[in-house]
Amino acid sequence: MSGEKDRLAKAILLEHFGPIVQKVAGGLLERGRSTLVVLVRRLELSAKQVRECLFILIQHNMVTYAESAEGSRMVVYYQININAILLRDRFPLYMKAVRQKCGEESQRMFTEILRHGRANYPLLAANAQGPGMTRDQIADVFKALLDARVVVECRPQDSVTAEDQLMSEEAAEVARRGGLPLTATEMTKLRRELALKRDQYDDGVETGSKRKVVLDLEEITNKKVAVNEDPEQDPDKYYRANFAKLHVFLRNEAIARLAERRMNASAGEVVRKLLSASEHKMRDCGTEAKSEPVSQIMLSSILDPNIPLPVDGRPPGFSGTLDYLESLMQDDLKLVTKESEGGGGQFSVNLKQAAIELKARMMESVVQEKFGDAARRIWRILLLMQKLNETQVNKFALVPLKTARHCLYAMHNAGLAFIQDVPKTLDHSAARTFFLWYVSIPKSTTQLAQSAYHALANLKRRRATEIEARALLIEKMSRTDIIEGDAQLSESEAAAVENLNRVVDQLVGSEIRMAEMLMVLEEF
């Protein structure tokens, strides 16, 4: 797994930051936590180069550092976060999500933040300056990003390696309690307390200005800018994109679209609004198993009035909300559940189940496309009934045994179906063993993700190759006389340019879709 991930990460870094940063990051990826000295020695780059690269990587939230005392010296260790690199491929998706949530202008500002990794308000405002944008409008655009929490303030801790942060917090706590080594149970308890504290702290940060822990240095700056009408515009405050929150938005939208495909646009709207009611409280995709319950009456009031909820046989003016909610509950996907009876029924979206459904449907579609109807049926049978042998599969699926067997092995090779052997005798002889087939979403998720990393890296590689092959042409295109129209490309060159553009577009399009698939598999 890590091999394919590393390869993809390096390809992304090369694309976004060039070969030297890629080299430094590569060194960190291969070696793990390292000091500057080690990196310089290994990479055969100058200390200055390495330091600058590290600076860029920290600026873009991919590398964190930790100071640790070794004897009398302080040694700084750098560590790279591979997921922070991999998600860079999904920038277009995040930008789209921001546009939907906060509007076009905000998206432009958000893009600026992505470009800089971290940015302060003056920088963003300067970039947003354009005809017809007043200062207040710019502030609003920025406020929208903060309110949606797709952008959050950077904290000094963000650059410190999480593991080291944990260790030092723990050490400090232990020292405070007298410095005696703690027992395992005490340690777990302590860790839990610390985790709780951190959570609360995070909450504070995310809501913007209210912070429970304030570092000395910042306290001073805070006082200094108190005169400033808006603390968020403080030039000493830097902001970064909050991908966890963006994943929440993207996931919720994916769930709504699932309902839409399953039933109709009205059902999609019902699920969308059911989710949006508590969306602001969801910090990432893993925490909540269900969305917060919303009453049917409350839900009716926030639904888009332009989307009707048609139900057969109901009188005109009848609210179809309850019918839609109950139909969604009745559906096999089980996206919606009823939590209680109050307020005409309290409903929530089963987030955990929905995430599984999203992955399962993706796999089902892979099975369908690759192996056809019979295989898809067999895959679904295994999903429903768990472990079955060949003949059972063939009976349920109503396909010839030969076809069933063929499908099963094909899916097995693709990591979409698995065999469990149950030996009848102690010697595990194959002749006296039952072979049971099953599918497993978690297992296939890993397999499919692995293949997708491979494919995505291939797509990138191919794109680079296509562009390299036309290096001369591209060079010619960027000549000033061509740009200024003094000279022209020959007909065949023009055709080649067009072809290259088409090929690159096709590759980039597939890359984004592949990256989206990886997001569903890895983040939802």
Next chain:
Amino acid sequence: MSKRASKQAQAALTTEEQTLLAIVKAHPKGVDIEDIKIQLDGWNDNDILTHMNQLSSKQYVDFMTLGKTGKLAFKARSAEEASKTGGMKDEERVIYRLVKEAKNSGIWIKQLKDRSGLHTQLANTVIKNLEKKNIIKWVKPVKTPHKKVYMLFELDPSTELTGGAWYTDNEMDMDFIEQLSTQVYKYIVMKSFPQKVKDAIYPPSHSAYPSASDIHKFISKSGLTTVPLGVPDVQALLDRLYYDGKVTRILKTGARGGDPDRMDTDFDDDEDEDEFDDDFRDGGERVRDLDKGDVWMYKAVKGSALEERNAWTEVPCGRCPVREFCKEGGPVNPSNCRYFKDWLAAS
């Protein structure tokens, strides 16, 4: 002819034998020696056995063992059968008896030979003879088509052997199944969505979705097929559609006391299970519940919930046969691979 033959044969019996035969005939399931003694005053075991042997050799009576006790008992042969086997040689009779015992499940030729105790060659000729006389026949079971299985000529092979309605000449008739399930699906679609308003749904309490027996009726009336189908066959077809993800099933409200709310809570039960696998277990149980009767209504699924395009199978690597060998810098690699070339050229 058989009547005359049986009269002749009957005539050849002694009075004692006739008395004895009458008693045996009165017990179509077989009778043991004790029971016979009760009905025949003054006969001892020996008398009965001697006459019984005579009857047996004249093809009127078969010996058998009774139930678990393994007691010796006797059973009369029908007149027709007596005439059929009457002219047989001993070895033919052995084979005949084994084939007959196997009923419509048939007996595998190898077992037939082994159990008959006859020499292979002899057994082969005997079997051929009986086949020629249209007394026995062979069929190929669907599950093990290489095994010849013998049964009496007049019997219809069991569904176990033929595979049932879905098999034609020992092959699963895929065209037939596909066509029929398409028709059934169309019928369900028709019943699943309101016609009047576009994109409307039926309220959740709607209960006019078809059940397995409704669909069975529909097929029988429609004349879609001349193959006689039972409700279980239709059920298998519906299950297939369900596994296809084309239809879903809804518990008939009547089957659970008609309270839709109750149904909701039933479904809720399994929502809280933490284990991922468990989320699907109840699906499996619902499938097994099926035998309990006509409790499900079938409703077409509007969308399969699949994306129209799939990022993975769309790109060459998703369909690549040499993916395992593909490495940057290796002989198969993304820079020179022809799958990419074709793909990029194609669109």
